[in-house]
Amino acid sequence: MVTNDTIGPRGRRSNRRFRERGGVSVYPATFEYFAPTSVDEALDTLERFGDEAKVLAGGQSLIPLMKLRIAAPSALVDIGRIDGLDALEERDGRLEIGALVTHADCEKSDLLRGRYGVLGATAPLVSDPIVRNRGTVCGSVAHADPQGDWGSALLALGAEVVAQGPDGERAIPLEDFCSGPFMTALEPAEIVTSIRTADPGPRAGGTYLKLERKVGDFATVGVAVHVSLDNGTIGRAGIALTGVGPTNVKATAAEDALAGAAPDDDAIAEAARLAAEAAQPLDDVRGSAEYKRNVVRVYTERGLRTAIAAAQS
Amino acid sequence: MAVQEAVVTTPLTVTVNGQERAEEVETRLLLVHFLRETLGLTGTHVGCDTTSCGACTVLVDGTPMKSCTMFAVQAEGRELTTVEGLEGAGGPPPIQEAFSAEHGLQCGFCTPGMMLTSIALLEQSPSPTDEEIRWAISGNVCRCTGYQNIVKAVHHAAAAMKEGS
Numbered sequence: 001m002v003t004n005d006t007i008g009p010r011g012r013r014s015n016r017r018f019r020e021r022g023g024v025s026v027y028p029a030t031f032e033y034f035a036p037t038s039v040d041e042a043l044d045t046l047e048r049f050g051d052e053a054k055v056l057a058g059g060q061s062l063i064p065l066m067k068l069r070i071a072a073p074s075a076l077v078d079i080g081r082i083d084g085l086d087a088l089e090e091r092d093g094r095l096e097i098g099a100l101v102t103h104a105d106c107e108k109s110d111l112l113r114g115r116y117g118v119l120g121a122t123a124p125l126v127s128d129p130i131v132r133n134r135g136t137v138c139g140s141v142a143h144a145d146p147q148g149d150w151g152s153a154l155l156a157l158g159a160e161v162v163a164q165g166p167d168g169e170r171a172i173p174l175e176d177f178c179s180g181p182f183m184t185a186l187e188p189a190e191i192v193t194s195i196r197t198a199d200p201g202p203r204a205g206g207t208y209l210k211l212e213r214k215v216g217d218f219a220t221v222g223v224a225v226h227v228s229l230d231n232g233t234i235g236r237a238g239i240a241l242t243g244v245g246p247t248n249v250k251a252t253a254a255e256d257a258l259a260g261a262a263p264d265d266d267a268i269a270e271a272a273r274l275a276a277e278a279a280q281p282l283d284d285v286r287g288s289a290e291y292k293r294n295v296v297r298v299y300t301e302r303g304l305r306t307a308i309a310a311a312q313s
Numbered sequence: 314m315a316v317q318e319a320v321v322t323t324p325l326t327v328t329v330n331g332q333e334r335a336e337e338v339e340t341r342l343l344l345v346h347f348l349r350e351t352l353g354l355t356g357t358h359v360g361c362d363t364t365s366c367g368a369c370t371v372l373v374d375g376t377p378m379k380s381c382t383m384f385a386v387q388a389e390g391r392e393l394t395t396v397e398g399l400e401g402a403g404g405p406p407p408i409q410e411a412f413s414a415e416h417g418l419q420c421g422f423c424t425p426g427m428m429l430t431s432i433a434l435l436e437q438s439p440s441p442t443d444e445e446i447r448w449a450i451s452g453n454v455c456r457c458t459g460y461q462n463i464v465k466a467v468h469h470a471a472a473a474m475k476e477g478s
């Protein structure tokens with residue numbers, strides 16, 4: 001085994017060379033780093049820097065962008081030391097996901113089964129296990145990648161983004177939060193403190209189906225499905241699509257067609273057809289638009305069957 | 314770069330392999346470069362550098378994380394374990410013996426990350442199934458072995474660690 005002793009001296013020499021060159025390896029642009037211990041303190045810093053500052057939580061989306069210098073904020077506000085942002089709990093029949101809750105926290109949580117099944121099915125499909133240990137749900141939503149998995153899962157279930165700013169707290173419906181690829185309704189001096197889901201309904205189930213080329217890849221296609229039952233018929237259905245539009249796409253026509261319908265084969269097939277129609281796929285390295293649209297149809301059908309069975313059980 | 318950038322540094326104190334280390338570091342320094350260049354612990358490898366391959370995996374408070382996608386300053390006050398920290402007083406650790414015995418490596422580039430991810434898995438699940446092992450290491454890419462022997466090595470280590478405990 002290579003030990004600390006054998007590599008130590010060589011490592012140190014190379015380190016000296018780096019220092020003589022003016023520093024060690026760095027890719028991101030220089031930034032000032034702040035690690036506040038309260039949301040108020042974080043907001044003060046954000047106000048001071050305006051849109052020059054970025055909030056850092058898990059960093060699994062932001063740091064890769066900074067390494068490529070696609071993002072070069074002059075200040076980073078690391079919210080990782082703020083107490084009370086790591087709660088994952090059910091309150092008044094709605095799930096609250098704190099800003100520091102990781103994908104791995106969700107993967108392990110028993111809360112995300114049953115009525116919250118669409119979230120429970122999504123967690124283990126986000127990126128890879130090591131990234132899931134560090135990346136956060138709220139960070140992923142705030143990043144607003146159209147290929148993000150959480151955006152679809154939360155759109156299907158129904159959710160609002162809770163943000164704190166200098167003027168206090170506001171809740172932004174997720175439908176209004178993502179205004180375009182990587183663009184959100186968040187003000188520069190606002191922090192996402194949690195995501196709050198809708199009440200899934202007493203008899204509800206859901207799932208997420210993701211086609212990916214390999215673990216850790218973005219979705220070629222993802223379909224999130226949530227269904228609540230009301231006296232044997234479908235009360236509310238939520239269907240949202242990943243990777244087939246400039247943002248996560250809510251398949252509204254498919255949802256409307258299901259509301260009040262009997263959960264039978266005809267209703268499922270019609271909803272799947274409407275979901276495929278709602279997709280706006282592009283030809284790319286992951287597949288042709290035609291192929292992706294058909295995967296949306298097939299996954300919506302499969303997802304609805306799983307979600308309905310879960311809600312009936 | 315044509316433009317000289319300002320250097321912004323901050324003090325950093327972390328525990329690395331049981332030893333407290335205090336250094337003044339650039340805020341933008343990635344954890345992997347802190348370990349390799351500032352501390353000279355070159356067992357942690359830079360593979361893809363794009364959060365994809367897991368060669369740079371270290372344990373942060375016992376949890377595997379990709380040190381190429383974490384700033385060193387984010388590790389303030391944390392306990393880090395690198396591959397160098399796996400070696401105990403009694404020689405090579407069971408996980409290293411297991412990778413050797415089962416030919417769980419060829420070029421060895423992914424091995425530090427594979428071993429650290431495996432250690433974290435065995436902490437949580439001392440007798441993992443094939444599926445659990447494959448799931449756990451799915452964020453660590455190996456281009457030599459085809460993974461078969463890595464899975465065998467983790468089973469081997471699990472058995473050895475149970476015997477030893």
